[in-house]
Amino acid sequence: MMRRVLEGSHAVAEAVRLARVQVISAYPITPQTHIVEILSDYCASGKMNARFLRVESEHSCLAALIGAQSTGVRTFTATSSQGLALMHELLHWASGARLPIVMAEVNRALAPGWNIWTDQSDSLAQRDTGWMQFYCEDAQEVLDTMLMAYRLAEMVNLPAMVVLDAFFLSHTYEPVDVPGQEEVDRFLPAYAPGFRLDTAHPFALSPLVAPNAYMEMRYEIAAAMEDVLEKLDSVEGEFAGIFGRRYGAVEAVRCEDADIVLVTSGTVTSTARILLEELRAKGEKVGILKIKMFRPFPVEAIRRALAGAKKIAVVDRNFSFGATGIFAQEVRAAVCNVPEHPPVFGFIAGLGGRDITTGVLASMIEQTKTAEAPPAESIWIGLTEAAYATGRS
Amino acid sequence: MQLDVLDQELMCSGHVGCPGCGATIAMRFFLKTLGEKTVMVLPACCWSVIAGPYPQSTLKIPVIHTAFETGGATATGVRAALDMLGDTETTVVTWAGDGGTFDIGFQALSGAVERNEDFIYVCYDNEAYMNTGIQRSSSTPYGAWTTTTPGTHWKHLRKKNIVEALVAHRIPYAATANIAFPEDLVRKARKAKSIKGSRFLHIFASCPTGWRIPSEMSIKIARMAVQTNIFPLYEVEDGVRYTINYKPREYLVREYFKLQGRFRHLTDQDLDAIQEMVNEDWQLLLRKAGEHA
Numbered sequence: 001m002m003r004r005v006l007e008g009s010h011a012v013a014e015a016v017r018l019a020r021v022q023v024i025s026a027y028p029i030t031p032q033t034h035i036v037e038i039l040s041d042y043c044a045s046g047k048m049n050a051r052f053l054r055v056e057s058e059h060s061c062l063a064a065l066i067g068a069q070s071t072g073v074r075t076f077t078a079t080s081s082q083g084l085a086l087m088h089e090l091l092h093w094a095s096g097a098r099l100p101i102v103m104a105e106v107n108r109a110l111a112p113g114w115n116i117w118t119d120q121s122d123s124l125a126q127r128d129t130g131w132m133q134f135y136c137e138d139a140q141e142v143l144d145t146m147l148m149a150y151r152l153a154e155m156v157n158l159p160a161m162v163v164l165d166a167f168f169l170s171h172t173y174e175p176v177d178v179p180g181q182e183e184v185d186r187f188l189p190a191y192a193p194g195f196r197l198d199t200a201h202p203f204a205l206s207p208l209v210a211p212n213a214y215m216e217m218r219y220e221i222a223a224a225m226e227d228v229l230e231k232l233d234s235v236e237g238e239f240a241g242i243f244g245r246r247y248g249a250v251e252a253v254r255c256e257d258a259d260i261v262l263v264t265s266g267t268v269t270s271t272a273r274i275l276l277e278e279l280r281a282k283g284e285k286v287g288i289l290k291i292k293m294f295r296p297f298p299v300e301a302i303r304r305a306l307a308g309a310k311k312i313a314v315v316d317r318n319f320s321f322g323a324t325g326i327f328a329q330e331v332r333a334a335v336c337n338v339p340e341h342p343p344v345f346g347f348i349a350g351l352g353g354r355d356i357t358t359g360v361l362a363s364m365i366e367q368t369k370t371a372e373a374p375p376a377e378s379i380w381i382g383l384t385e386a387a388y389a390t391g392r393s
Numbered sequence: 394m395q396l397d398v399l400d401q402e403l404m405c406s407g408h409v410g411c412p413g414c415g416a417t418i419a420m421r422f423f424l425k426t427l428g429e430k431t432v433m434v435l436p437a438c439c440w441s442v443i444a445g446p447y448p449q450s451t452l453k454i455p456v457i458h459t460a461f462e463t464g465g466a467t468a469t470g471v472r473a474a475l476d477m478l479g480d481t482e483t484t485v486v487t488w489a490g491d492g493g494t495f496d497i498g499f500q501a502l503s504g505a506v507e508r509n510e511d512f513i514y515v516c517y518d519n520e521a522y523m524n525t526g527i528q529r530s531s532s533t534p535y536g537a538w539t540t541t542t543p544g545t546h547w548k549h550l551r552k553k554n555i556v557e558a559l560v561a562h563r564i565p566y567a568a569t570a571n572i573a574f575p576e577d578l579v580r581k582a583r584k585a586k587s588i589k590g591s592r593f594l595h596i597f598a599s600c601p602t603g604w605r606i607p608s609e610m611s612i613k614i615a616r617m618a619v620q621t622n623i624f625p626l627y628e629v630e631d632g633v634r635y636t637i638n639y640k641p642r643e644y645l646v647r648e649y650f651k652l653q654g655r656f657r658h659l660t661d662q663d664l665d666a667i668q669e670m671v672n673e674d675w676q677l678l679l680r681k682a683g684e685h686a
Contacts, residue, residue, distance in 0.1 A: 022474070022477045023470060023473045025470070051473040051477055053469055053473055054508070055469065055504060056504030056507070057500065057504070059463070059466070060463065060465070060500070063459065063460065063463035063467045064469045064470035064473070065470055066457075066463075066467060067457065067468060067471040067473075068474040069474075070471070071474030071475055071478070072478060073473075073477050090460060090463070197432050199432065199454065199455055199483055202429075202452075202456075203450065203455060203456075204444060204450040204452070204455075204456040204458065205456065206457065207444060207445070207450065207456070208442060208445070208447065209446065209447045210446050
């Protein structure tokens with residue numbers, strides 16, 4: 001183990017090196033580029049024994065990884081925003097073909113207008129594609145989650161997306177424990193595919209499937225996703241045994257006696273932690289529920305953490321037009337069948353990289369505290385008056 | 394017919410192709426030549442269906458079915474992984490229709506051959522989207538009826554010259570072939586197999602269903618496409634060295650057209666105009682090959 005000061009992007013690259021990935025493919029898009037620049041250099045210099053495929057689009061990038069992973073090697077890519085949107089068709093293909101591809105997804109807003117800053121709409125729009133999704137708070141969590149994502153993906157034969165906020169995480173330097181290769185090899189053995197393209201044992205992958213078998217295949221994917229909920233705990237246990245760190249599908253901070261629980265994801269959680277100290281010092285009973293694993297959605301863990309809360313305030317750095325923030329939707333769905341469940345307030349903030357300060361979060365808590373019941377629609381925080389007037393006239 | 398590859402059979406009978414399907418004939422001869430150390434990438438095309446539904450497969454080689462536009466890219470990944478696993482012996486083949494090659498798959502194909510990926514890309518060309526029910530592609534020839542070029546809206550645009558587009562990438566080997574000329578097809582498949590880097594085979598594969606011809610005419614029509622100079626047999630090495638493999642013109646364009654329902658609406662004037670285009674293309678090819686008519 002070595003303590004180094006790394007960007008979030010570099011933490012991803014170190015994890016990919018330590019995972020002994022054999023085929024990497026990527027197409028450049030800001031703010032993902034730092035990840036693949038380093039990996040490209042590692043492949044060229046021989047620091048990694050891997051092939052780097054410099055494809056002509058994100059769509060071809062994921063297609064190439066589908067080909068490579070089907071042939072029996074460990075693969076990686078990183079993308080963002082428009083790039084992820086372009087991959088959409090093949091995101092479904094990767095999970096349907098049961099390929100444990102791991103991707104780093106740097107959350108960035110979708111155009112128009114062109115905006116390179118952080119926003120969760122890109123990855124959350126892919127929630128139904130059959131990929132695991134993990135939202136990380138800091139560079140250490142990024143590195144650790146990458147390694148655990150490979151373990152989990154290969155256990156259940158589903159792809160995984162490790163998500164990090166643009167710039168706030170991808171381009172911010174932090175001290176990171178970089179594990180040694182031997183320790184990582186112990187945690188993550190060489191890839192042993194359950195099936196692969198092999199001329200000695202020919203068969204057809206992903207062929208035409210009639211109604212008599214398609215539904216069962218979909219059910220198997222659903223079951224594998226369910227399986228992740230159980231497997232995560234044992235994988236995290238093993239990881240903690242070697243590296244001394246664990247995160248959980250969710251992290252509940254001072255929720256036991258909290259009247260209001262603020263639900264967060266990604267780097268906003270760090271800001272919330274600071275606010276929490278201030279509010280607790282004033283005697284306010286506030287807690288934080290950080291949702292790290294979004295797919296599969298950890299319904300039971302969320303219900304447990306929110307069991308004692310009187311009100312729930314969800315921070316969404318995304319929006320589903322015609323509906324509400326997406327984390328709020330999912331949290332509502334998770335608690336709605338619990339008798340006497342607390343009301344869920346949904347807040348929209350920080351779209352397109354706008355800062356979510358402690359002040360922004362404090363105003364969410366204040367509004368949650370003072371309102372009797374949540375409105376049906378999301379509450380947009382920090383809109384200029386002019387824009388707000390236009391939107392609601 | 395003198396062919397030394399007839400004994401090897403890597404395609405099973407009982408496939409679900411239409412009677413007289415040129416694409417099945419193309420596959421059969423191609424695989425006889427390539428042999429069992431072949432991995433095939435199969436983007437969406439007629440062959441996605443012909444290969445049979447799960448859990449069956451018509452082909453006795455490993456096949457990966459993949460999305461429509463990914464033929465070049467998926468093969469890139471398969472090749473890279475085989476190399477990483479130390480398998481340099483197995484040949485990676487992408488087998489795609491004209492839609493997956495000329496149109497939706499063109500970007501991935503261009504990207505792959507620009508990188509000179511080590512694989513053979515085969516386009517079996519039936520000159521329209523036949524699997525979805527005869528819609529025009531950029532390979533559909535001037536004059537043809539399809540379900541999306543009906544009535545007086547028959548295709549008034551020329552067929553894209555895909556081989557020249559590939560040749561412009563200066564790939565090691567590009568060639569045309571035809572199901573009615575199996576010796577030539579087998580020779581070119583064998584030659585492609587022996588070369589490293591990106592190789593492209595454009596195989597003319599007639600489609601009785603879409604061309605409105607009797608199934609027993611499949612081979613005759615395919616042969617006539619060569620004998621009219623509509624689909625010349627030629628090969629290009631390294632993007633510069635052209636060799637024309639078949640020269641005598643034995644039919645006029647109108648003789649080929651009158652046998653096919655898809656051209657039934659054309660007038661004498663239209664056929665004269667098409668004859669001019671074919672003559673012009675042939676002259677251009679002769680010049681590239683350093684020959685003169």
